[in-house]
Amino acid sequence: MKTLLRSFKPGLFALAVILLGAVLGVAPAQAANYHLSLPAYLGKPGATVPVPITLDNAAGLAGITVKINFDPALLAVSSITAGSLGANFTLDQSVQAGVATLMFTRSEVLAAGAGRLAVVNFVVNAGAADASLSDLAVAEFSLCDATGVIDLAGGANTLTQTNGKLTVNSFGFVDNDADGIEDGWEATYGLSLLDNNQLGDADGDGQPNLLEYGLGTNPNLANANPQAVGTAVVGGVRFLTLSFPKLSGGQTGLSYEVQETANLKNWLAVDVFANTTATQDQGNGVQTVTVKGNLPLSGSGAVPRAFMRVKVTTVLP
Ligand SMILES: [Ca+2]
Ligand SMILES: [Ca+2]
Ligand SMILES: [Ca+2]
Ligand SMILES: [Ca+2]
Known part of the structure; x- marks a missing residue:
């Protein structure tokens, strides 16, 4: 009788725990x-x-x-x-x-x-x-x-x-954090080599880091927009020009597209290679290029005004 009681009591206890578990909805440990x-x-x-x-x-x-x-x-x-x-x-x-x-x-x-x-x-x-x-x-x-x-x-x-x-x-081009900005350049200016810094603007000059990199400016020093517009006469016709600094080294991970418009709505791509009228080396792997637009500002078919801009895009190296 004694033996029976001893073996019975733990059994009851275990049953009580299982029931309590069922009431409280306690599930067994999940696989993770x-x-x-x-x-x-x-x-x-x-x-x-x-x-x-x-x-x-x-x-x-x-x-x-x-x-x-x-x-x-x-x-x-x-x-x-x-x-x-x-x-x-x-x-x-x-x-x-x-x-x-x-x-x-x-x-x-x-x-x-x-x-x-x-x-x-x-x-x-x-x-x-x-x-x-x-x-x-x-x-x-x-x-x-x-x-x-x-x-x-x-x-x-x-x-x-x-x-x-x-x-x-x-x-070659090293960009382990895949933000389009070469990691050596990020290290030089103290930007994170682990996180995306494309849109950061620590110096508050309105130029995001990707553009600072692409235009060869300092991301920690406020600078004026390094792009400049002018005009050039080619074949007796006046055109708008845009000068901007660009990286001249080997693989930069960037592509530069120049665009022009007469109405600020329809932007047309300008062939940078065909329309480059001047190139000036700035040292440190940066050169200033001057690109001529295609819209005539004089002569027949002249537009009253024109606008140009450069678009810097990251590309896979
Ligand atoms: Ca990077
Ligand atoms: Ca980064
Ligand atoms: Ca900036
Ligand atoms: Ca800057």
């Missing part, structure tokens, strides 16, 4: 997916390349450990900083030759979160050969919830990863 990713980036020899580590789901986590393997002959780590997601945790880090270890911990689990866990600032060896590369391979990715290391044995949770890569690009 966690994906860690690093990008495939380019870097010039000697450049510091900030590489973001992103986690798509940090809900319910109290600890995250990430270990990245890299080629120490090509790369060195200058610093590691927490990203917007990683800032919710305490970050402990260590870097040894070819291995960066990041441990994020917090006392309570994070209710929800996703995004940039950390940024690893890699310095590319100044003597690196073009096209040489280092894998940025995730050697460890483990997570802790309130009860300890998240158990994958049951198959309920999945942890997946995208490994990164850093390839040396000595001469």
